[in-house]
Amino acid sequence: MITIGSNCIGCTKCVRVCPFGALSMVDKKAVVNSACTLCGACVPECPVKCISMPAKATPAADNSAYRGVWAFMEVINGGIRPVGYELLSKGRELADTLGEELCAVVIGDNMTPFFAEISSYGADKIYSLNGPSYKEYNTDIFSHAMIELIKKHKPSTVLYPSTYVGRDLAPRVAAEIHVGLTADCTGLSVNAERNLVQTRPAFGGNIMADILTPNHRPQMATVRPNVMKKVVLRAGSNAVVVNEVIPLSANAGRVKILSKHIDDVHSLDKLDEAEVIISGGRGMKNSSGFALLKELSEGLGGAVGASRAAVDLGFMPKDRQVGQSGVTVRPKLYVACGISGAVQHIVGMEASDTIIAVNKDPQAPIFNVCKFGIVGDAHQILPRVIEEVKKNK
Ligand SMILES: Cc1cc2nc3c(=O)[nH]c(=O)nc-3n(C[C@H](O)[C@H](O)[C@H](O)COP(=O)(O)OP(=O)(O)OC[C@H]3O[C@@H](n4cnc5c(N)ncnc54)[C@H](O)[C@@H]3O)c2cc1C
Structure with missing residues (x-):
């Protein structure tokens, strides 16, 4: 949010120009609320220069230390959700542009039979976390696993499906490792500065916004199913499988699945x-x-x-x-x-x-x-x- 200094003269000019209704007058002074998007429209309007923007985020120590494009492969009913292959196909393009590896992250129980298919969509490497604890999605267990993998291998980019699981997992990981997350991307590309251009509808779908995360790594995005095209690149199991073992977190037993109700009509x-x-x-x-x-x-x-x-x-x-x-x-x-x-x-x-x-x-x-x-x-x-x-x- 912007900051309003004590020298505010209560002229209301900033209130009138704010496109988001984020400013109002209280006791003849301007106050800002949580609707502020930091658009900056109010700053040049203030005649006494009492509005300031927050300091710019400090760049990460070294973005070049982060390499590799990752796709989180959601497991559903013991199989890979097709959107995972869509992420891999787009990920392959991004990895080729960046000259980096494409890696699939598979967290599940007995997922080895799917590795050849994952490889066929262009994965160079598969990070596999295997075991009964990973049979069903669990927020605490999966977010801990992803966070530890990211800290260990330092990918430049991590893509998640914009499904119930992806929308639950990705924000938790982002908050924990202090990086941004762009939800529901409809387009992904790489710009000249090697940043991920994350395109998504904004303002109720009336404009398409390109979002960059230049100062932090990994760059993280969720992508809706069926937006990216699946492209099979090769047959066979060319991908290198890296079996990872990560001790469960202290929170692992906090959430338990007691029963399941599958609503066919509204699924x-x-x-x-x-x-x-x-x-x-x-x-x-x-x-x-x-x-x-x-x-x-x-x-x-x-x-x-x-x-x-x-x-x-x-x-x-x-x-x-x-x-x-x-x-x-x-x-x-x-x-x-x-x-x-x-x-x-x-x-x-x-x-x-x-x-x-x-x-x-x-x-x-x-x-x-x-x-x-x-x-x-x-x-x-x-x-x-x-x-x-x-x-x-
Ligand atoms: C930012 C934004 C986002 C939007 N997102 C979406 C979105 O995600 N999905 C979406 O669908 N819309 C979306 N819309 C709304 C979209 O613009 C349309 O208003 C909406 O799709 C119209 O729905 P409709 O075709 O059912 O209704 P109408 O446009 O009213 O069309 C009804 C049709 O039914 C036909 N019809 C009537 N009676 C019969 C009959 N007995 N037999 C056969 N045909 C009949 C008519 O000839 C007409 O063509 C969005 C709009 C905006 C501004």
């Missing part, structure tokens, strides 16, 4: 990894419209998605929203019913292999991105499609 995991997605928009009109989508998705073994308008109308929960401010998907088949095709929806599903659209308006923009389009009332068309699917099952 985000199912949406971002589904091969078939039947999505509905405002045009589905009500929850019985969505019941048709559910019936079709069950017939095809898929998941139900929604546009933001449908979510706002309460037809589906927020974690079902496909698009810029929802989930990015890349299924084999995406069926968009009663969805107009706004750009914010399209960016979340355009990488699907085959897109089919059902819309009663022949001019709807969704028809510009679909492979097959049906002009008509989804409420009349879907029951016929469901009937055919049932017949052919």
Whole structure:
């Protein structure tokens, strides 16, 4: 936050220019609150120069001591979550640009059978922590393991999936080792100064921001599933496996999994990894419209998605929203019913292999991105499609 000196004359100029409502007047003096983003807009406005920005962060001792691009491989139900391979594929590009190693970090129980596949996505090295303590994700145990590995090997970059696990793990690690973290990146590259350019939507998705972490290492980012493309580079087990043993922390037993409840209907995991997605928009009109989508998705073994308008109308929960401010998907088949095709929806599903659209308006923009389009009332068309699917099952 900015600091306001005691010589404030209460002119209110800073309050008026603050774009975030972070300044207000109390007892005729300006005061700042936690909405301050350090944008600096208020500083030149002050006629008595009483506003100061915090001192710049001191550069890390030596960034060049940190080398290697790491991808954290999330384990789910005893297997590697596909987003891990997406991180490796992007990580390979970054590592090649930097001239550094690409390393996968695998924390789990009996994960060796997956090492050949991890290697095929270009990993030079696999840091493996193996044992029953790592069978299920546990915040204390996994964050301790990551922190110790990072301190020992000093990577320049660490990528995590933007999943429930990644979003829990990465901030803990970042806070503990005092580095930044950029969440939900949609683009990653390396600039001329060898810094990671972390691109993500900002201000509600209205602009794309490039975020740099020039003074600290490692640079850490989370990446949403289905945003980066998976690229198999080679067959076989070329990666060097480094078996690590890290004593459990004193906190290891603090959190225990007592029981598990898997909610099929609202499972985000199912949406971002589904091969078939039947999505509905405002045009589905009500929850019985969505019941048709559910019936079709069950017939095809898929998941139900929604546009933001449908979510706002309460037809589906927020974690079902496909698009810029929802989930990015890349299924084999995406069926968009009663969805107009706004750009914010399209960016979340355009990488699907085959897109089919059902819309009663022949001019709807969704028809510009679909492979097959049906002009008509989804409420009349879907029951016929469901009937055919049932017949052919
Ligand atoms: C910063 C920002 C982020 C956003 N993020 C997202 C996001 O992540 N995901 C997202 O989806 N949107 C997002 N939006 C909103 C987006 O701009 C659109 O408003 C939204 O996608 C529209 O949803 P829709 O297509 O369901 O509704 P509409 O645009 O209202 O379209 C409804 C469609 O249904 C058709 N229709 C009506 N009745 C029938 C029928 N009986 N049978 C067949 N078709 C019918 C109509 O012809 C129309 O094309 C975002 C917007 C902003 C500003």
